[in-house]
Amino acid sequence: MKAVVIKAFGGPEGLSVVDVPAPEPSAGEVLVAVESIGVGGVDALTRSGSLAAWGFREGLVPGSEVAGTVIAVGHETDSSWIGQRVWAFTGLGGGYAEQAIAAVEDVVPLPTGLSAAGSVTLGGSGVVAHFGLKHARFSSGESVLVRGAAGSIGILAVHLAAQGGASAVAVTTSSAARGELLREVGATHVLDRSGAGDDTAPPAYDVIIDVVAGPHLPMFLDKLRPNGRLVAVGAIAGPPPVDLGTALMANFRKSLSFATFSADTVPPAERRTVRTAQFAAAADGRLPLVIHEQLPLDDAVLAHQKMQDGEVFGRIVLEPA
Ligand SMILES: NC(=O)c1ccc[n+]([C@@H]2O[C@H](COP(=O)([O-])OP(=O)(O)OC[C@H]3O[C@@H](n4cnc5c(N)ncnc54)[C@H](OP(=O)(O)O)[C@@H]3O)[C@@H](O)[C@H]2O)c1
Numbered sequence: 243m244k245a246v247v248i249k250a251f252g253g254p255e256g257l258s259v260v261d262v263p264a265p266e267p268s269a270g271e272v273l274v275a276v277e278s279i280g281v282g283g284v285d286a287l288t289r290s291g292s293l294a295a296w297g298f299r300e301g302l303v304p305g306s307e308v309a310g311t312v313i314a315v316g317h318e319t320d321s322s323w324i325g326q327r328v329w330a331f332t333g334l335g336g337g338y339a340e341q342a343i344a345a346v347e348d349v350v351p352l353p354t355g356l357s358a359a360g361s362v363t364l365g366g367s368g369v370v371a372h373f374g375l376k377h378a379r380f381s382s383g384e385s386v387l388v389r390g391a392a393g394s395i396g397i398l399a400v401h402l403a404a405q406g407g408a409s410a411v412a413v414t415t416s417s418a419a420r421g422e423l424l425r426e427v428g429a430t431h432v433l434d435r436s437g438a439g440d441d442t443a444p445p446a447y448d449v450i451i452d453v454v455a456g457p458h459l460p461m462f463l464d465k466l467r468p469n470g471r472l473v474a475v476g477a478i479a480g481p482p483p484v485d486l487g488t489a490l491m492a493n494f495r496k497s498l499s500f501a502t503f504s505a506d507t508v509p510p511a512e513r514r515t516v517r518t519a520q521f522a523a524a525a526d527g528r529l530p531l532v533i534h535e536q537l538p539l540d541d542a543v544l545a546h547q548k549m550q551d552g553e554v555f556g557r558i559v560l561e562p563a
Pocket of ligand 1: 366
């Protein structure tokens, strides 16, 4: 079957389309004939090599979320999965391929009304946004800033905060046009990447959901209200500087909290419950599904080039067929 591998860490050109044997499901796994593959910021980090310490190595087929039809199951695995249209999390990789393996606990049936392409903009990101806000102990009436809001995690965090009764939902983004799109999903204030640019925005927030991290993260601790919580759900700009702790302690009298959040710490049954509810909401049009562009699997390099050039709002979806 056709797949995309990381031939060499670095830029998008390190990705290569190759022919590999189709994978075979083991016990507790299904094999999915892939229709749609979600391309996210984490795939760019994987390709670059910056996640090598976490097991994302050269030679890996990247991609962690796909949707399609189950065509086989491992031994002692419920055969009623066969023929079902599903969304599936493929783990560390394996997603950029015509066929992909997933553990049954990470497979969710697609409801009528939710396309395969739509599901791969939501399945991974929606859970991160939901549980990231929960990790931040967000409650109705509080103000929220989403930093790096133009990706699928950010878009869903904005929408869920607004739906959850936030008193204000500010976003950071690099363009006014993106700001307008973010207003459509619930943003009330649009800031530039430094957190400035709207004099009517609250001076500080109860909760910051940060997809970016990187060298400027400590500046955003100053944008927390007393008892404010900043939760880093991503690190698109790399790790924060080593003096992050100093910046936190400099705000000692504000009783601030800094936390990281990974969906890996959410029990699989809870992830499934939230995903299933979010898929139903999306099928009814109650959750936004932002597909930037659908491209053939053969164009994986182009998809990553577009991410690198900062062109992507929401998600690019790759399609094998
Ligand atoms: N917590 C978890 O369990 C979990 C799960 C999956 C992925 N992740 C993490 O989530 C991140 C990817 O999320 P995503 O796919 O939603 O994001 P994304 O689409 O890669 O990026 C979101 C936005 O961030 C802004 N941005 C990019 N580089 C920036 C920089 N250097 N400084 C400031 N802003 C920048 C860009 O918007 P503008 O140009 O408009 O500013 C971009 O559109 C990765 O770090 C990944 O590891 C976490």
